[in-house]
Amino acid sequence: MKTIKRLGLLFVFLLGLVLVTACGNNSSKSSSKSSDTKTTKEFKGQTMNVVATSDAYQPLFDKFSKQTGAKVKVLSMSSGEVLARMKADKSKPMADLWFGGGLDAFMQAKTDHQLEKYQSNSIDKISTKYRDKDGYWLSKGLTVGGFVVNKKVLKEKGLPVPKTWDDLAKSEYKGEIIMSDPSVSGTMYAIVKGIIDKKGEKAGWDYWNKVNDNITFYGKRGKDPQEKTASGEFGIGVIPVDKMAFDAAKKDDLKVIYPSDGIPWVPEGVAVFKNAPGKKVAEAFIDFMLEPRNMKELAKLDGKDTDQIIMPGIKGLDLGLNKKDLIKENLSNFGSDRTSILNKWSDMVGDK
Amino acid sequence: MFLEVKNLTKKYSSKTVLHSLSFGVDQNKILVVLGPSGCGKSTLLSCLNGFITVDEGAVLLDGKDITKLAPEERDITTVFQSYSLFPHMNVMQNLMYGLKFKKMSRNDARKKTLKMLHLLQMDEFANTKIQDLSGGQQQRIALGRSLIVEPKLLLLDEPFSNLDEKLRLTMRHELRQIQKELNMTMVFVTHDQQEAFSIGDQILVMDQGQIQQIDTGQGLYSTPKNHFVLKFIGDSNLLDNGDYIRPEDIVITDDPNGDGVIEQMDFQGSTINYLINYNKHVFHVTCLNRMEPLRVGTRVDVQYKVSKLEER
Amino acid sequence: MGKNHLGSKITNWFVYIVISLSILLFIFYPYLSIFVQALHEPGETFNNFFMQNIDLTKNSLFVAIITMVLSVFLAVSVTLCFVFISKKWQSILRVFLLITMVSPPFVTSLAYITLFGRRGMITHDLLQMTIDPYGPQGIILMQTLSFASLNALVLIGLLKQLEPSLINSARSLGARTDAVIKDIILPLLKPGLIVVALISFIRSLADFQTPTIIGGSFKMLASEGYFAVISMGDIHKAALINLTLAIPALIGFFLYIKYDREMSVQHHGLSSNMKAFPLPKKGFFFVGSVILSVIFYLALLLQYGSIVMNAFSVKVMGNYRFSLQPIIDSQIYLNDTITRTILYSLVAGLLGSLISFLIIYYSKVRNDRFMKFIEMVGTFPYILPGTFFGLGYLYAFSKPPLIMTGTSIIVIINVIFKQVAFATKAAKASVSQIEPTYFKTVHDLGGTVVNEWKDVFFPMTKQGFAITFLNGFISTMTTIGSIIFLVHPGQNMMTLVMFDVVQRGEYQVAAVIACMIILICLVMSGIVFGLISLSGKDWGYVFRSKKSH
Structure with missing residues (x-):
């Protein structure tokens, strides 16, 4: 009998361990300090689950926690993965808030009825161009495309520093350019789509055909071009231009370039998931984010100087981007054309 | 003396396990090393076949100093207590293994092996797997494998201790016969005094790393040199004087x-x-x-x- | 007395049923779901997919076969080196190999690119060549390096079990070092060689990380399966790809079972207290194995040196400077992840080992045929790619009858059951050390099944249990594939964070996390081995009594 008791105890102990582990996060760090008088909403004891493109937003979430008492749990995940997970697991929303990621995924999710509609009181601050007309998503900033150059490598090969997208199509750069697979990197997709929008269907694809001839292989990760240019494996990398790119350039003695013949861009989305248990908290967070001082903080965390474009009047960083250089893009088919563009792209590049 | 051991000393860190042993074995004779477990007899054997290095002293075989030679360079083979037959080879391959290292044609080696099988009375087992042999048969093959290379000296480390009583008696008998037939010099280690008596031309009684007495079986029994030998060999009633x-x-x-x-x-x-x-x-x-x-x-x-x- | 027996009987049946059901539910059912998804859901048919993507399969098999051959070859060299070196060096090198089991592929690849890349320090700066490292050659090299450690550890374990008198017999018959290795050691290691070869083959097939970093334009099944999910959200395609992967993996597996059995039956002989090593440092194998081992250890040193360097430095204008910045930077990525990862690993190690030992109790001690089947089902997560297991969970537990996705429990269950495969193997080895008569003795003296566990089974295997636990702990600390699709916010694990920051290019942070994982694993190994050696004295006799038979 004693043995059974002991085994039982062991079992209970292990079960307890499981439970503690499973719920540990809820109790571990309760943010009870936030008896702020300024708080407009009180979410003490509640949790907001977030899927974000980066862990870098933590300070903003911390600030939100402090103000509202809600605990924020973040998991960083690419937008493609978010879509895939939602498709496979329809039993539950992925999280409460979807923070960042290419707009095409948000458009897709809206079509698939996986988003919750929310119109913040301060939504008017964002220009209509950068939010869904039905109120399913809004953008928190733009990601813009450009390239980074390894001066040493180009010098060794006796090549001039490219200044424009058209330069990349020149045959002298053959084997010296790297970019990521647009099916993996949302920014690359935006660049491909942006240039097609700018040059028109036929000229656009002609252009990409020529660039393709210069490229040995496509990176399988968004960061490949940045890194492989830094290590000198390639002379030119096509990248999303943000503060990280400038920082990295400083680290590795590279040069970041805004092409003078137009800058492709893609809005970064924010949305609430359908049937999210923490819907109210997520909505409160959107309100919170839209407060100018928080938007400024976000701009800093994002390392982008594009937030002011989204919300006029906000002073973020100044990375030297000129608003006039942005390519005129057609956002309406940004999501719907993705599959066809990527298919055509993959036919063009073959096995690279 | 065919095998001569002079002042052999072996220490492990500070502990001396063999104390300056000196003895010899004549050609075509069997010396049995007898002693309780832990007396140092296995260490002595390892000094002879070269698996451990000697701290002091010398081992001479047929007039040649072999103290510093590696096991594979000594003209000595060993039959281990655990048979140690190669499990991935059959009977024939096991027997032939040592001949690989003698400059001998394959055909000659084969003939020699078949002869050995015959001597061991195991002709029909040439292609049998080791795992399919009985304990006694494995023991025979292990013995044959060591004999076939015609070493100058054959060492046997408690070879029969895993066999049952009856088989042990038969094997002792066979060993003596084969030894006579092949004119082999042997050092045989055991803790079993019956075995020592029946096999040994001479018996070396060892305790605590020291030689207690070397004599024939009869000599040991009738004229023990000291208390240890007296108590170790046979039974006796000690008197107060x-x-x-x-x-x-x-x-x-x-x-x-x-x-x-x-x-x-x-x-x-x-x-x-x-x-x-x-x-x-x-x-x-x-x-x-x-x-x-x-x-x-x-x-x-x-x-x-x-x-x-x-x-x- | 009668009551006691009744309670024991109930416990027995309860445990038996719980274990059988849990294996069926948490291993069999997820695989079944994903197979059904791949074959029956609308979309591309398997045949169609397979025929159109035959090149992917060819590429994967090509890399897997070459990696298998090379990594086994390297592991054999490293193992053979052990027959020449002293005990002290052996244990140092073993710890080193143990550390390198935690092998984040990005480190290897990064060091490789720095040295042998198109502008690599050796190829470009030193030899004035421009070589393209991207492609199958890069993948093969990286995988070979990182698989060789585990292979070598398995083989070294086997080497230590070789009966010394076999080697001594060969030497006494005149075999020199080369002959001993060629005729005795290598043939006796053969079943082990085949087992590690198959492990490498399966690992290479399932590895989706290395190709994404160093593969260039070379496409393989595992990485395409991963991309199918993350870039296209195409679970159906991922399922098809994984199904394709499963075919060679399953073939490998059945070979594996066959040779694994041989590996365990081989050690039936008698053993002695003799020492066989070190062998004389002479001959072809000595020179060859030492040269290859030195190169191998240098490569490992370089890799792990670069991790440590990355963790403690920042780059300014292309130069490295010492800094604690990476450690500070890593804080926002980690938060409570460290505690959670350790806790999950502890739970997985404990429960995984407990379940595995109980399975082995029924399948081996009791010779229960159904449990043998359960044991085989338990090996699946070991052979099939981790992502496949994860996708299976995502599929199976997101719909009735059992909806668990989004909970922490599903992640924990996943890591527990994932390691049953390896743990049952270790358990089997450990249990085979116990004389069956002990169990009979318990019943003979009036004991029950529960007494068997309490008085014989667990006490006598506690050393094996500790090792199995450690294995489970380490493998959970380093697992990625099976949980990458399962974690929700607030459930992240250290390896996933590391994988994520690597994708993001934050190598410094990744290096910090890698160092932490290594450190945690080392500390845990220290604790476990410390406990074993503390209680070691009491256990000597169990093994001795076995030996003296």
Whole structure:
């Protein structure tokens, strides 16, 4: 009998361990300090689950926690993965808030009825161009495309520093350019789509055909071009231009370039998931984010100087981007054309 | 001397396990190294076959100093207690293995192996897997594998200890026969004195890393050199003055007026062992089973022969 | 007394049923779901997919076969080196190999690119060549390096079990070092060689990380399966790809079972207290194995040196400077992840080992045929790619009858059951050390099944249990594939964070996390081995009594 008791105890102990582990996060760090008088909403004891493109937003979430008492749990995940997970697991929303990621995924999710509609009181601050007309998503900033150059490598090969997208199509750069697979990197997709929008269907694809001839292989990760240019494996990398790119350039003695013949861009989305248990908290967070001082903080965390474009009047960083250089893009088919563009792209590049 | 060991000393860190041993073995003779477990006999063997290095002293084989040679360079083979047959080879391959390293054609090696199989009386097992052999058969192959390379010296490390009683007797007999036939010099390690008596031309009794006595079996029994040998070899009744009486040297006869009383009777088959109380001492007595066993409590007349220990 | 027996019987049946059901539910059912998804859901048919993407399969098999051959070859060299070196060096090198089991592929690849890349320090700066490292050659090299450690550890373990007198017999018959290795050691290691070869083959097939970093334009099944999910959200395609992967993996597996059995039956001989090593440092194998081992250890040193360097430095204008910045930077990525990862690993190690030992109790001690089947089902997560297992969970537990996705429990269950495969193997080895008569003795003296566990089974295997636990702990600390699709916010694990920051290019942070994982694993190994050696004295006799037979 004693043995059974002991085994039982062991079992209970292990079960307890499981439970503690499973719920540990809820109790571990309760943010009870936030008896702020300024708080407009009180979410003490509640949790907001977030899927974000980066862990870098933590300070903003911390600030939100402090103000509202809600605990924020973040998991960083690419937008493609978010879509895939939602498709496979329809039993539950992925999280409460979807923070960042290419707009095409948000458009897709809206079509698939996986988003919750929310119109913040301060939504008017964002220009209509950068939010869904039905109120399913809004953008928190733009990601813009450009390239980074390894001066040493180009010098060794006796090549001039490219200044424009058209330069990349020149045959002298053959084997010296790297970019990521647009099916993996949302920014690359935006660049491909942006240039097609700018040059028109036929000229656009002609252009990409020529660039393709210069490229040995496509990176399988968004960061490949940045890194492989830094290590000198390639002379030119096509990248999303943000503060990280400038920082990295400083680290590795590279040069970041805004092409003078137009800058492709893609809005970064924010949305609430359908049937999210923490819907109210997520909505409160959107309100919170839209407060100018928080938007400024976000701009800093994002390392982008594009937030002011989204919300006029906000002073973020100044990375030297000129608003006039942005390519005129057609956002309406940004999501719907993705599959066809990527298919055509993959036919063009073959096995690279 | 064919094998000569001079002042052999082996230490492990600070502990000396072999104390300056010196002895020799004549050609075509078997020396049995006998001693309780932990006496250093396995270490001695490893010094001879080269698996451990010697700290001091020398080992000479056929006049050649082999002290520093690696095991594979010595003209010595060893039959290990665990048979150590290669499990991935069959009987034939096991037997032939050592011949690979002798400059010998494959055909000759084969012939020689078949001859060895015949000698071992295992002709029909040439292609049998090792795992399919019985313990005794494995032992034979292990012996044959070491013999086939015609070493100058064959070492055997308690080779029969894993066999049952009957098989052990047969194997002793066979070993002697093969040794005679092949004119082999051997060093045979065991803790079993019956085995030592029946196999050894000479027996080296060892204890605590020291040689206690080297002699023939009979010599050891009849003239033990010291207390250890006396107590280790056979049974004896020690007297207070240091003399001793072997149990078979006591003759008891049924006598109601005798001075002895039977305290215990132990029937052994061919012999009967008694414990008798005589002059307030207890004595072991061994009698041949030639008469009705004496019952416990019977008074007996006691006759005996005292031996003296020839302590040096 | 009677009551006692009744309670024991109930416990027995309860445990038996719980274990069988849990294996069926948490291993069999997820695989079944994903197979059904791949074959029956609308979309491309398997045949169609397979025929059109035959090149992917060819590429994967090509890389897997070459990696298998090379990594086994390297592991053999490293193992053979052990027959020449002293005990002290052996244990140092073993710890080193143990550390390199935690092998984040990005480190290897990064060091490789720095040295042998198109502008690599050796190829470009030193030899004035421009070589393209991207492609199958890069993948093969990286995988070979990182698989060789585990292979070598398995083989070294086997080497230590070789009966010394076999080697001594060969030497006494005149075999020199080369002959001993060629005729005795290598043939006796053969079943082990085949087992590690198959492990490498399966690992290479399932590895989706290395190709994404160093593969260039070379496409393989595992990485395409991963991309199918993360870039296209195409679970159906991922399922098809994984199904394709499963075919060679399953073939490999059945070979594996066959040779694994051989590996365990081989050690039936008698053993002695003799020492066989070190062998004389002579001959072809000595020179060859030492040269290859030195190169191998240098490569490992370089890799792990670069991790440590990355963790403690920042780059300014292309130069490295010492800094604690990476450690500070890593804080926002980690939060409570460290505690959670350790806790999950502890739970997985404990429960995984407990379940595995109980399975082995039924399948081996009791010779229960159904449990043998359960044991085989338990090996699946070991052979099939981790992502496949994860996708299976995502599929199976997101719909009735059992909806668990989004909970922490599903992640924990996943890591527990994922390691049953390896743990049952270790358990089997450990249990085979116990004389069956002990169990009979318990019943003979009036004990029950529960007494068997309490008085014989667990006490006598506690050393094996500790090792199995450690294995489970380490493998959970380093697992990625099976949980990458399962974690929700607030459930992240250290390896996933590391994988994520690597994708993001934050190598410094990744290096910090890698160092932490290594450190945690080392500390845990220290604790476990410390406990074993503390209680070691009491256990000597169990093994001795076995030996003296």
